[in-house]
Amino acid sequence: MAQDQARLRDFIQAHPRLFVLTGAGCSTDSGIPDYRDTDGGWKRAQPVTYQAFMGDRHTRQRYWARSLVGWRRFGRAHPNATHHALARLEQRGHIVTLLTQNVDGLHQAAGQQRVIDLHGRLNEVRCMACSLRLPRDSFQQQLVQRNPAWAELDAGDAPDGDADLDARDFTRFDVPPCPACGGIMKPDVVFFGENVPRDRVDAAITSLNESEGVLVVGSSLMVFSGYRFVAAAARDGKPVAAVNLGRTRADPLLTLKIEQSCANALAFIT
Secondary structure, eight states: HHHHHHHHHHHHHHHEEEEEEEEGGGGGGGTOOSSSSSSSSSSSSSBBBHHHHHHHHHHHHHHHHHHHHHHHHTTTTOOOHHHHHHHHHHHOEEEEEEEOOEEEEEEETTTTTTTTTTEEEEEEETTTTTTOEHHHHHHHHHHHHHOOEEEEGGBBBBBGGGGOOSOOOOOTOOOOOOOTOOEEEEEOOOOTOOOOOOOHHHHHHHHHHOEEEEEEESSSOOOOHHHHHHHHHTTTOOEEEEEEESTTTTTGGGGGGSSSSSSHTTTTOO
């Protein structure tokens, strides 16, 4: 472990202007489960797709019923040692930009300033017709008011504010429409099958071009939206280090790989 930390410390010192890309492994110590196993495979059924959410009323009922239960703990999650270590690294001038695939806002809560939320943030809800935005806490109140019996349920935590409510009848779950136009309300995050907004991609590419190296923390990079930046760095000859428990999609491109928990690997940043 100490040898791995020394190698990572040397990498950071040798490439002081880092582009950092983070994934679900950063937030597991905050009580938020991740999606994938150490081989990069799904631990559970794949998340709902954009097409299913927008096209099927029952899918939306199921999503929001599970989210009503899951949000209670997800919304109270706090940054852990990994988030704080990366915030300290930024304060010392080592991070150009931190690009996160997570939707929990925990990097910002830890004090990180230069963050791009690649997949958005779960703490806002957006109308897909008129673009009205509401705080997720406010939408939670509406969900509970319309579905008081569901507020009494408890279930195991699933990734990104979801909860494992299986074998339930969702057909009577009442999903609030947009209060302005009656449209479909959706979490302001990028679902599978949905495109990442172009301005976020462009901002990330600009930051990547300004960096001297890439540090991946807690991501298997199985999703192309994150992998593309590592692939671009490798094409440009920039070194890439990764901290991840298990396989990543970019293993052949890595200069350095540390197979430890994120908190242990970054423990030297005090």
